[in-house]
Amino acid sequence: MAPLARPGRWLLVVLAYLLGVAALVGAVGLTSSTTGQIVASLTAAGSTEIRVFSSRVDSAVFTDPYSSSAPAQALADLEGIEATAPVITYSPSSTRITRLGSSQEQSFTGRIIVSDSRYLTIQGLAPDQGRIDLMNTQEGGSVVVLGAQAAERLGVSSSDVGVDIVINGRRVPVVAVLTSLGDVLLDDAVYASFPTTTYLTGRVDCFILVKTQPGYAEPLEAAIPLALSPENPGSVTVTVVAQLAQLQQAVTHDLTQLLWAIGAVILCLSALTAGVSMFLTVTHRAPQIALRRALGASQVSIWRMYTVEGLWTGLVGASLGVGVGVVLTWALARAYALPLHLGWPVVLIGLAVGAATGIVASAYPAWHAAHRDPASILREA
Numbered sequence: 001m002a003p004l005a006r007p008g009r010w011l012l013v014v015l016a017y018l019l020g021v022a023a024l025v026g027a028v029g030l031t032s033s034t035t036g037q038i039v040a041s042l043t044a045a046g047s048t049e050i051r052v053f054s055s056r057v058d059s060a061v062f063t064d065p066y067s068s069s070a071p072a073q074a075l076a077d078l079e080g081i082e083a084t085a086p087v088i089t090y091s092p093s094s095t096r097i098t099r100l101g102s103s104q105e106q107s108f109t110g111r112i113i114v115s116d117s118r119y120l121t122i123q124g125l126a127p128d129q130g131r132i133d134l135m136n137t138q139e140g141g142s143v144v145v146l147g148a149q150a151a152e153r154l155g156v157s158s159s160d161v162g163v164d165i166v167i168n169g170r171r172v173p174v175v176a177v178l179t180s181l182g183d184v185l186l187d188d189a190v191y192a193s194f195p196t197t198t199y200l201t202g203r204v205d206c207f208i209l210v211k212t213q214p215g216y217a218e219p220l221e222a223a224i225p226l227a228l229s230p231e232n233p234g235s236v237t238v239t240v241v242a243q244l245a246q247l248q249q250a251v252t253h254d255l256t257q258l259l260w261a262i263g264a265v266i267l268c269l270s271a272l273t274a275g276v277s278m279f280l281t282v283t284h285r286a287p288q289i290a291l292r293r294a295l296g297a298s299q300v301s302i303w304r305m306y307t308v309e310g311l312w313t314g315l316v317g318a319s320l321g322v323g324v325g326v327v328l329t330w331a332l333a334r335a336y337a338l339p340l341h342l343g344w345p346v347v348l349i350g351l352a353v354g355a356a357t358g359i360v361a362s363a364y365p366a367w368h369a370a371h372r373d374p375a376s377i378l379r380e381a
Helices: 007-045 055-063 071-075 117-122 148-154 194-198 217-228 244-284 286-294 299-335 344-371 374-380
Strands: 049-053 081-090 097-099 111-114 127-130 144-146 164-167 170-178 189-192 203-212 237-241
Touching: 049 217, 071 081, 071 203, 071 217, 081 117, 081 194, 097 148, 111 194, 117 203, 144 148, 148 170, 189 194, 203 217, 217 237, 244 286, 244 299, 244 344, 286 299, 286 374, 299 344
Parallel strands: 111 189, 144 170
Antiparallel strands: 049 203, 049 237, 081 111, 081 203, 097 164, 127 170, 144 189, 164 170
């Protein structure tokens, strides 16, 4: 029989081949593209932040961090550097921070960072309420900016900007509350201006945070010691900071997109294959359909019969698929010592997708069965 004698059925078979080949080509192409993107993310994660430590940095930060001769200002002129910020960190166990008038006994235990708005900008932090630029001058006095989680722990909301917190018995105003980034290391922190160092105890580190352009970390790691201390470059320590949170988000996003794309094509192929199978079933059961119609069955009842059949078929297949998928995932995780991340949402999504696929696959066969003329069916038989 020539293909065009049954153009609808022939087109469905062609679409099945189309989706199958598309799934193969798409899987190979998307895997290559995603691999390249992940490699780029790995490269970027390790080449955008540098920390610079030296005795000169310590003295300059404490003396005048805004001087034109300060190390942070000197490094800003090097090629490949986007921004610099002097930073001092303090131990929360040595510093008591509470909200003024609060009845809570437990003091703040998150990170305490002394810097200015340059540090917040490098980290991608932005104010939800208030002004972070008030941290930038020595004349501005002692002020603090609260990360979203730190503000919550201290009982300070965004609308409370302007209230005081108490640092080792001294009152310091809150000039801004930051928008949450979802990173506990950045959200659970108190950011203080440099004059606040007179109230703080338990210093941990003092360094310059350097934001570089991608790919400049390695050459700058060698150039910075010579720029800061040409007579004794060995006195300067440079470390590269990998942005693991950013890397995790990028890799997760890329892999999720890849798997969803491949899964969608495979589901379309499954639905089309099931649709072709149901269409053939409708063709073979044409005499039964004609008999039902002759006995008074309506088009809606015929349509409902095949739609329900497709729904149940999809649910049964999805249930078996979820079971096999869970067992296979568990076996692979056990064989390769991988963490197992499965839960009820995965099961429910699988069942819902199976039901939806079953309904979609039966849509045309059910419509075709409902609209066939019983007399023409009997004549063809």
